[in-house]
Amino acid sequence: MCDMAPGSRHENPGRVYDLPPEETMFAPRDEGGGSSDPRLARLYEPHVEPLTRLISVIRDRAGGQTVPNVDPNDGGINAPALFLLESPGPKAAWTDFVSRDNPDPSARNMTCALRQAEFTREQTLLWNVVPQCVSTPEKNRNATRLQVRRAVPDTEAFVAALRVLRVIVFCGRRAQWQRSMLTLI
Numbered sequence: 001m002c003d004m005a006p007g008s009r010h011e012n013p014g015r016v017y018d019l020p021p022e023e024t025m026f027a028p029r030d031e032g033g034g035s036s037d038p039r040l041a042r043l044y045e046p047h048v049e050p051l052t053r054l055i056s057v058i059r060d061r062a063g064g065q066t067v068p069n070v071d072p073n074d075g076g077i078n079a080p081a082l083f084l085l086e087s088p089g090p091k092a093a094w095t096d097f098v099s100r101d102n103p104d105p106s107a108r109n110m111t112c113a114l115r116q117a118e119f120t121r122e123q124t125l126l127w128n129v130v131p132q133c134v135s136t137p138e139k140n141r142n143a144t145r146l147q148v149r150r151a152v153p154d155t156e157a158f159v160a161a162l163r164v165l166r167v168i169v170f171c172g173r174r175a176q177w178q179r180s181m182l183t184l185i
Helices: 040-044 049-063 092-096 105-116 145-150 152-160 175-179
Strands: 079-083 122-128 165-168
Touching: 049 145, 049 152, 079 175, 145 152, 145 175, 165 175
Parallel strands: 079 122, 079 165
Antiparallel strands: none
């Protein structure tokens, strides 16, 4: 995983990702009557647009489950470090972003760890090995082994989109389960 050269591509024979044309791409959600989050307007900036398009494809297959966006305040496809978490929690679903800025303990812990390691926002990207939220507002749930296994092609496609990736950090047991299932070039 640390041997990926800039510009290297990953071929995924198990799943084809035909990205929609730009004019039909996912329009950022504004559930609840609109959102004032300025990050929604930034989802098509060059460093996150390829990921926004991929997330749109994943959302189409998610059967109504929430798949949050990447945070455009992070490095996007130019991030050398990817931190893979388990699955989006209810706060990520509520904010519509996988972000260290989310109002939850996991986000605060991630912010603290990344600051202590002296990572800048531009150097990092956060994502989940299971991209859809498996929790409900009433109950926080962990992803099952089957959900982790089924999400392997999504993770492989996500990693393949990152241009200068040097390291992947698998955060937590379920993210580490997926590590052995991935084929990364």
